[in-house]
Amino acid sequence: MLSPIDWALIESWKERGVPLHVALRGIEHAFDSHDAKKHKRTVKTLLYCQEEVEAQYAEWLESRIGKQNEQQADVDDDVKSTFSRDVVLKFLDQSHAELTRLYEQRRVNDDLTETIARAAALIGEIKDDYATSPAPSARKLEDSLTGIERLLSDALRSTLSQDEMAGMRSDIAAQLKPYRRHMEKDVYELTLNNLLLKRLREKFGVPRLSLFHL
Numbered sequence: 585m586l587s588p589i590d591w592a593l594i595e596s597w598k599e600r601g602v603p604l605h606v607a608l609r610g611i612e613h614a615f616d617s618h619d620a621k622k623h624k625r626t627v628k629t630l631l632y633c634q635e636e637v638e639a640q641y642a643e644w645l646e647s648r649i650g651k652q653n654e655q656q657a658d659v660d661d662d663v664k665s666t667f668s669r670d671v672v673l674k675f676l677d678q679s680h681a682e683l684t685r686l687y688e689q690r691r692v693n694d695d696l697t698e699t700i701a702r703a704a705a706l707i708g709e710i711k712d713d714y715a716t717s718p719a720p721s722a723r724k725l726e727d728s729l730t731g732i733e734r735l736l737s738d739a740l741r742s743t744l745s746q747d748e749m750a751g752m753r754s755d756i757a758a759q760l761k762p763y764r765r766h767m768e769k770d771v772y773e774l775t776l777n778n779l780l781l782k783r784l785r786e787k788f789g790v791p792r793l794s795l796f797h798l
Contacts, residue, residue: 590630596774606644610637676711682791699739729793740784
């Protein structure tokens with residue numbers, strides 16, 4: 585079972601562009617090393633694999649120098665092979681319905697309400713384009729969905745007062761404290777911010793839009 589911290593770490597890898605096959609290879613190597621030890625502790629968190637995933641990612645980046653176009657094509661092919669057009673359209677339709685319902689339920693005229701309405705309209709346009717395109721690009725779709733998520737994230741952060749945000753951030757930092765020494769600084773910050781956004785999305789009922797959550 586994955587904890588919220590594990591999911592936040594996975595999202596930090598996703599945001600940094602760590603390919604799935606690289607992350608899985610790092611996890612496999614970490615557990616192979618664990619199995620080879622005579623005195624083994626129970627692995628209770630994905631953070632156990634973080635160092636090996638980072639090492640595998642660094643090696644992969646070095647091997648891909650000068651191959652950016654090939655890398656982009658590989659990512660696009662992976663997404664295409666994972667999700668059919670019908671599955672993607674169903675996801676977009678569901679996301680549009682959830683955002684529309686959330687907008688209609690809100691009774692506050694603020695930046696978040698306005699952004700939710702804007703996001704719903706954008707998702708509707710994206711869904712229509714994806715449905716009618718003879719060769720829809722999964723990579724461009726993911727980029728568009730990620731951009732809309734950023735708009736919603738910015739609006740969520742501005743909804744709470746500075747004191748409320750500071751208190752929430754402090755609670756999450758305390759939750760991460762036992763794991764911080766095992767995490768690189770940038771990974772720690774990304775994980776903390778992802779946990780913070782997760783809590784904000786849950787508080788206001790804002791859905792995830794990335795194909796990563798299909």
